[in-house]
Amino acid sequence: MLFYIITLLYGSNALHDMKTMIKVLDANVMLNTTNMANVMLNTTNMDTNAECETFYGQDIRGGTFAHIHIDGQWSVDTNSDAECRSQCFDHLDCTGWVRQPSTGNCWLTKQTGLILWDNENDRNGGLRCDIILAEQGSNRCPSGTVNVGQDECLHAVEMLVPNHPVSGVRSTLIGVDPSQWTHSNGWNHVPPGCSAMTRGDSAAHWNVNPNGVNTGGFSLLCRHKHYVVKGNSLRTNCAENNQDCTTQLSSTSSLHPVRCCADVATTGYIKSESCSVWGSSPQGCLTLNWEEANEVCKAAEGRLCTKTEMEASCTRSTGCGFDDMLVWTVT
Numbered sequence: 001m002l003f004y005i006i007t008l009l010y011g012s013n014a015l016h017d018m019k020t021m022i023k024v025l026d027a028n029v030m031l032n033t034t035n036m037a038n039v040m041l042n043t044t045n046m047d048t049n050a051e052c053e054t055f056y057g058q059d060i061r062g063g064t065f066a067h068i069h070i071d072g073q074w075s076v077d078t079n080s081d082a083e084c085r086s087q088c089f090d091h092l093d094c095t096g097w098v099r100q101p102s103t104g105n106c107w108l109t110k111q112t113g114l115i116l117w118d119n120e121n122d123r124n125g126g127l128r129c130d131i132i133l134a135e136q137g138s139n140r141c142p143s144g145t146v147n148v149g150q151d152e153c154l155h156a157v158e159m160l161v162p163n164h165p166v167s168g169v170r171s172t173l174i175g176v177d178p179s180q181w182t183h184s185n186g187w188n189h190v191p192p193g194c195s196a197m198t199r200g201d202s203a204a205h206w207n208v209n210p211n212g213v214n215t216g217g218f219s220l221l222c223r224h225k226h227y228v229v230k231g232n233s234l235r236t237n238c239a240e241n242n243q244d245c246t247t248q249l250s251s252t253s254s255l256h257p258v259r260c261c262a263d264v265a266t267t268g269y270i271k272s273e274s275c276s277v278w279g280s281s282p283q284g285c286l287t288l289n290w291e292e293a294n295e296v297c298k299a300a301e302g303r304l305c306t307k308t309e310m311e312a313s314c315t316r317s318t319g320c321g322f323d324d325m326l327v328w329t330v331t
Contacts, residue, residue: 007287052129052159054081059098059120066111068094076119078106081124084161088128089224093253098125108213131156131253134200134220139191139213139231143224146249150176150206153194156221157204161196165203175206189215196221225249226290227331228256229310232323239324247311248326252290257322259315260297260307269302272314278304279315293328307331 003161068091070076078084081099088094093110100106109115117125131148134141143198148156154173158164166169174180181187186209197203199217213222228239230238230245238245250256262269262278269278282300286293297304305315307329316323 011060013117052085052126052131052156054085054124054159056118056124057115057119057121058125060096060109060111060125061116061118061125064111064116065098065107065109068108070108073188075105075107077104079104081126082133082162083124085129086132088130089130096125097128098123129159130224131160132222132224133160133196133198134222136219137214137216138220141220145222145224146226147193148223150194153206153221154204156194157196157202160200161202161204161219161222161267163202164196164331165201170201170203173204173206174231183209185209187212189213191218194221195219207211213271223249225251227307227310227329228326229307229329230323231257231259231310231325231327232313233311234313234316235322237324239321240326245324245326247307250290250326250328255287255289256293256318257325257327258286258293259305259310259318259322259327260298260300260302261309261314262302266301268300270318272312275309275312275314277305277309277314278302279309279318281315281318281320285290285320285322290328292331304328304330 067074070087070091076087078087082100084097084099087106088097088108091108093279094108096109096115097109098107098109100122101124129250132142132145134145150173175186175190186207187205188209188211190205190207190209190212191214192207192210192212195205195207195218197205197217198219205218226249228246228250229247233242255320258281260269260282262280264278265271266278266280269280271278280300280302282296286296288296294304308331310327310329315327
């Protein structure tokens, strides 16, 4: 019997936060109680759930796969599904991955729209996952990523960390309960935010101590995303299609308006009275992905603004009608 998992990939709108995701899933997941077949996930506003899940014994339907060549080859050798998923993470145009466990071959696709999955022996696959497990012992997420939030920490660990505890206190998010802390403000030996105890039982940890230092036994969970912030927080209008102009994380492959900041007076930039930086909307009124936006601002003798600078409306009234839209930040 064919087993379909139909997933609508990223839309043009920015992804909402985890609470929004939960509401969307409640409204859009339809399950057949026999074997949970015919699952339909609306991922336009979805965050972590299906995007980081491995679909075992599944292959992307033949004839729909849009191959990404990796170093000139159709596939790349990998030692695990996690490694294949990471290959997809490393290619910004990747939307899904498929791996053949018997050979280690990993294929990446850049197809858009609906991705259809069929039963297939010796195949595992999944959607692009914008969360990675950082190098064990690291105290910071890699460049271009941010530590996942508390709301999605446990699920991210369950999806990406082998041998995560499945029962008992250690199967929950450790650190939410202050009684578990070793100090009055969390732990000193655990990195700040979300991590897994990978040199141990892989339990998920949330450390509220901003000065925590990884002693080597933990791996951070990091999301390949950046914040988008409304161009002018002083205005009540919102020009986003979904009418949501709240500050939120967005995948680096999503398209958003570009505005830049400069730390010194620069031609083409203006300074708002309440800000210490100068702001600009680059010529051409551009809507780009994050990498492109970052390069445009560098070329314009500036940089992407921080989340704080954008929330302070430091680029307001610089043109292009972006005051009422979500704009890229470097954060």
